[in-house]
Amino acid sequence: MKLTDEEKAMLDGHRGKAHQKAMELLVRYGEALGCERFVDTDNVAGVPGTSNVFLENHYKQPGDRYDVIYSLFDLDSDEVIEVPRISVNSCHLQGGVDPENWQTLGMRPEQLRISQAGEASAQSLGIKILKTCTPYLAGNVPKKGDHCAWMESSAVVYCNSVLGARTNTEGRESTSAAMITGKIPDWGFHRDDYRFATHRIDVQVPLESLMDWGMLGYFVGEVMGERIPVITGRHSQPDLIRHKHFGAAAASSGGVEMYHILGVTPEAPSLEAALGPNRKPQLIPYGKAEQRRTYETLNARGKDPNVDYVMLGCPHAALEQIAEICRLLEGKKIHSSVRLWVFTSRAVRAVSDQLGYSKVIREAGGVVITDTCSAIGQALPPNTKVAALDSAKQTHYLPAIMGIQAWFGSTADCINAALTGKWNGVAP
């Protein structure tokens, strides 16, 4: 890699051990990519120094626990360094434990202790503790063209596609190194020529609801893999929540990190602008048959109509979604055999508390939980066998991780299951 004088100084240790170890990791990573240089970043989102029971037991080295985990795991260093104060604008994404509802989640006291110790250390170093997969709904909204280094595939695809900022899907080690150095490989989505669409998805069915957009996203991920689509055709104007569910789904069934929607997203004012030099994109239709097949795929892990768990908020619920859940629940009680957990960020829950939304959900028998979700926290209500979900992303992951059945449908289908204990979802 071609390093600037500033980067060489870091690598040679002139800025101290932490910058040296972080730079060593970034150079190994840049060389693996076949990348020639770094780009400066002042917006990093990761999970710096997050520990868990496995890492606590694995790393027995002496020293401050946060420094030990950050050095040996995050920076993949063979020696423990002292993590300096973080001057790069950095935030912590979702974690495993809601400090208010950890017992509901079935977490052990040790898990809470590890989580809170890490959080206190990160905060003291200047890292903003957002504890959400939706930093863009909780105070971190980069502008068009900003170079970012973000983890969380659903946030990455939102950052590139909806905001027009620039990030690859970074990992824990690269974001933690970028928090110290302010550097990330200038590869992939940081570069203009990487951001053009190669395929055109032509939507031939009306697309309105959140569920419609989630299914399209799941289809797009399956057919596109890592590639970049431009969406055209018979769709409504997606709002923020539809973008969130569409992108999250496409980044789960596939590895979509950026999409264009003609006339909607910032780099697709015209088909020509979205496609750049790719004059003859492959055309992929999304009609009734594709939609139906996607619905069946998503519901392939649902057999038993008796639902005992309803999970909403993947990616973390926006305020409008919490309001919608309240509207569907108001004055009703969920079925005695069902648990309803709604996951969101601390920021959105704080507003939900003030607006009385959390109370409505609580009085109906549900819980609003922050920081995590059932997949990230590997946390289910006791004896869960069958879940109902309104997120294609969560439907992709949860049955695989937790070995349960899952139904996929609309938010209303899920609330209906919470109230009756039965799945009555309707295919599109």
Next chain:
Amino acid sequence: MSTEPVRRSLTSGLAGPGTLIRVRGRKVVGGVTEGAALVTRDTISGWGGVNPMNGTIIETRHELRGISFKDKVLVCPGAKGSSGWSAMFHTCRLAGTAPKAVLFNEMTTKIALGCVVMRVPSMTDFDRNPLELIETGDWVKVDADNGVVEIRKAAVAASSAS
């Protein structure tokens, strides 16, 4: 891409038992090793796709579901899914369940960083498609430092999912 039909014995009959095939590629992570191949045409999810405690693939519809890549030379198209890819395979290294080497076709930040922190010889950008030359069970020598892969065809072609 994951919707592509699985073709398990694509190369059967093309190269007989004991045949030696040599492929050149680019070093991703340096080092030299050898071992039995585990081949998949499905891209691999890290977080939510593998269990790092035993190195098995857990993704619901993956053709290698239930199979462990521990100590294998993993041959795959590339990575997909969550940004937790590197941390999950990093954890595999710590738990002793990492593959011995990784050979892949599609470069992404996920697989680049994952191979770096697994610290196993890794290669990409091959002059011939390793997915069409290597079958599960073949003996594969990976010399990432010199950009060379040597494939010794197995005596009996094994199914990629056995």
